[in-house]
Amino acid sequence: MTSPAFLGALCLALSCLGSARGLARSDDLEWGKLIMVHHWPATVCQEVRGHCKDPPSYWTIHGLWPDKSEACNRSWPFNPQEIKDLLPDMKRYWPDLLHPSNCSLQFWSHEWKKHGTCAAQLDALNSQWKYFNKSLDLYKELALSSVLQKLGIEPSIDRYYQVSDIRDALVSVYKVVPKVQCFLLEKGQEVQLLGQMELCFSKDLQLLNCTHAGEPAARGQGAWPSLGLHVCEDGPVLYPPLNQTKL
DSSP states (O other): OOOHHHHHHHHHHHHHHHHHHTBOOGGGSOOOOEEEEEEOHHHHHHHTTTTOSSOOSSOEEEEEEETTOOOOBTTSOOOGGGGGGGHHHHHHHSOOSSOGGGTTHHHHHHHIIIIIHHHTTSGGGSSHHHHHHHHHHHHHHHOHHHHHHHTTOOOOSSOEEEHHHHHHHHHHHHSSOOEEEEEESSTTOOOEEEEEEEEEEOTTSOEEOOTTOSSOTTTTOTTSOOOOOEEOOSSEEEOOOGGGSOO
8 A cells, every 4th residue: 555655755756847847737738729919009008007108009919829828838938138139129019018117028028938938839939039030920911000000990089980890891801800809998988998909820820710719808918917808899999099098
């Protein structure tokens, strides 16, 4: 009969082995799609007043997230030296809107540790440089800001859009269903603010529907306060211009 002391020692040894490797459990590593998450700075900055400084007037990257896994390798730290040549584009298209004084390094480190280490299952994303570079490439290829402008969907303080119209217009361009996310304008009011867009990719980096993306809107924000984002309800939505938000 195996003694309790032996079992305890065995469990401790296995625990230490798992910690040394820094890997999540195998069932936590499985994911099926990647989510390219964009956010609209005017909305983010209105929600977290006092944090933003000189936010851009175009959609920026929130992250590239595997849909069902997080922090897959805690022993793989973020190293900004590995993406030194990407920094100009990173600062422009992937800024930390809420903590501008730290040059976005904390934000990028969070995105790598939580999402990049899981995305690295793919050969195309299996280094920090590949992960951030491919994220930038996908962002530029999607060109969400330009697409919305060409579709006639532009920020306005007094024009409401229908969520279904925005979604259908994007489907006409990308040929897949995006996830459109909002938060309420003010407590007690029913007008939503357009805040975030998700476009999804298969493991071979082909666009696919986000209708069952698996990742709720508020997930993946550990380096940020909760933004209260949710999938937009069908109905009117406000797409606020930057100069009309109180930062």
